[in-house]
Amino acid sequence: MSSIRTRLFVILIAATTLIWLFATAWIYLDTKRQLQHVLDTRLMEAARMVGSLVTSGEIALSARADGALASIPLPEPAHVSYERQLSCQIWSFDGRLIGRSSGAPEAELSDEASGFSEREVGGEPWRVYAVADRDKGIRVLVGDRLGLRDRLVTDLVRGLLLPAALMVPLLAFLIWASVGRGLRPLRSLTQGLKARGAEELCPISVGNPPSEIRPVIEALNGLFGKVAAAREHERSFTAFAAHELRTPLAGLRTQVQVALAAKDAETREGALRQTLVAVDRTSRLVRQLLAMSELDATADESEPHDILVGPALEEVIASLGTGTTNTRVEIDPALHHTTIRMNRELFHLAVRNLHENAVQHSPKGGLVRWFLDGSARPPVIAVEDEGPGIPEDEIGLVTDRFFRGRHRSAVGSGLGLAIVNAALRRAKATFELRNRQDRPGLRAEFGIVNSKAFLHPLVDALVSHGSTRQSRSGPAGADSLSN
Template identity: 30%
Template sequence: MKSASIRARTLGWVLLLFISVSGIIAWSSFHDATHEVEELYDAHLAQQARLIDSLLVGMDATSMSQVAKLRLLNTMEQTTLQTPDTGKSGHQYESKVVFQVWKDEQLVLRSRSAPSGQLTQKLQGYVNERVDQHIWRVFVLNQPSNAYRILMAERDDVRGELVSKIALRTLLPDLLGIPLLALLIWWAIGRGLQPLNQLAELLRKRDPRSLQPLALSPLPKELDTIQEAVNLLMLQLKELLAREQRFIADAAHELRTPLSVLSLHTQNALQASNPQEQQESLQELQQGIERTTRIVSQLLTLARLEPETEQQRVKVNPLKVTRDVLAELAPLAWQDKVELQLLNEEDTSWELQLEPGSLEILLQNLVTNALRHTPKGRRIAVHWQVTQEDSLQVAVIDQGCGVSDQEKPLLLQRFYRKGSYTGSGLGLAIVARLVERHQARLTLDDTPGGGLTVRITWPMGGHSQRVASC
């Protein structure tokens, strides 16, 4: 299922937040407006009640006879009971605003629409009462200075209609403005995302074979971060392709000559005139196959030692691994009449945190390289020891012809061969790569009496000493 675009998602969230916040604000405004309207209407009820009270008190204060006062009250009541002409000077709400005047529990005066019965029994203040299927808001004015009890009342639908109009006029602009706001936000988001579209268009038009970094500027901070990440990925891909091309070039370079030699030995074996020549050619063919196999193995080992292929480290007993490697290489040493020695006691051992198999590869390459450069009857020694800096060090000591100081740095380069040596030139390069991966230190020293000593020192704290029990 295809997800919505960033533009649509952003618009949806913005509108949701806007409507939510606007709704809360509108509800608060509506609540405040309702309260203010209620206060205003209550004030009008009180004002009208006091006006009637003032009129009655003033009438009582005159020198009019009781009969004249009764006639005046009757005339006022008849006037208020007449049906108003709402078409000319009246208002449709007049019938919904009423009053009653009581004196000594007797109805003295009332408006036309007022119920004949008492609106409320409350003696003073505001109260809501249900009378004749309607809710009335009643204000009771009962002055201690006179006997009049004035009731001003207003039907609830008057206030309800006004509150509804206020709410509608409050919400209507928002309701009508949301579509227009959505269009404006859609346009604004599109303008804001224009750099992203430019970046996407640049990537679409880019040659798939091009690994050059992107250079789109200026960019917002967020897109600049994406561009940096893409450029970093391009650089990593470029390095990966370079490593692959280097491996292919190395393999082609190293396998071209051995394959040519194998082809030559095969032709010699096929064209041999007698069994002895054929046997010699087959032996040389076998040796060539072994050398080619060794080159391929070393090339694959070197390819595995790239930074991205780092493996989880495990505890390794270096003396045990050394004894196993020397036992494996003993037949080659016997064939060349070279003595292999481990200059460590059996009851002493250490532990190292190394990648699985790395120490075996390292020792095999060092000892094999020493075997090829050590004359018959000489010795190759391997010695583990703890240095003064509390680091663990292994030394592979041969009694060969040695190496000059100018050539020592070259030994660690790929495919470097010394003299007439016919190896692949990858052994010490693999050793150097393993040393680098484990943050160790490699040094090449002269062996007293002739030869080369390769020392590898593991970092401080990278080992722990352990003495075996008797």
């Protein structure tokens, strides 16, 4: 029974009926008891009354036992069904029936000398009160037919049950209707939701919802709000991405057109070289956009791995194919003994973009240095470049998507540091950017707050010897930095 309406209906009707039946049973028993008491009192009074009348001689008694002589006329009863309820007999002590009321049986109603008794007379159960008069030597018996008593109670109960039987269907109708009415907002909510398209994320409004349904509507509206915000974020990201792709594509197209239109070989070659850089840059932008949307899409917890930093770093740097820059890269040997507990994909993403950023902003021959800063608590992995750094007022902004500051590189997309930030935050790592104190340049560092994340960084390896790598210089290397 999964319908609220049916369940409520059945429960209410069953409860109502049950209560009614219980009440009726109660009334039945109670009335029966009360009636017994009242009628017994009446029997008693009637017996005494007849006894006193006989004693005072106002009623003549026949000595014969045929009963016809001394029949006491009773008034014609008003209610036919309770006719001849009371019967009276007068017996002499020696066992003769001296007198009886009309309709009273001839058999002795009770053999008790006095007091109440019940017995079956002529196939009918009677309740009898006996009173004895020793002076006159008579016994007065006044009796009630128990069947009549029961009928009285039954009639009373029937009188109670009849309106109930009429009321229950009416009540059923009222319950059914009012429950239906109470649930109407739920129905209109359902219809409203059913009629919605996938894009309709506006809040639901149901006239004046009952307080039970209001939380549901509020929760739904909250959900709609969140979905709409996520959708809007996605849409603006897509729009921004499309917008960001236009400029490099325009550059690409223009350079190709220049190459086609160039009359001298030098111009053509220059344009083709620029085209190459533009293609690299556009593909990098696309890669970063994909990384960003992937970071956005997988909001779930990422599984951490133990990563040996040094080799992982070398692997990432090698995969970048540093063939287009003329930068020296140095990796602190201590990193080869340092393990960080972090999701591998997120680590790669962060390191890759940090390295790309450092290399892009490095001057020709500049040094990009990766090292373990064990003096920091907790220890951090840091990378320093010898580029122009970031103007102090922009440091908080460079991790915003598509933000490109004043010290922008020709191939920058404004996404790199945003990706680093997002990836490290997903990995629950700290991330800090600051300008170098010793010389112009940027220092970026990240670490894991959890102390167990860093495993055995060998202290003696902290003495930085530095393994220097000289990456191959590519043709467009000189153009990688522009202010």
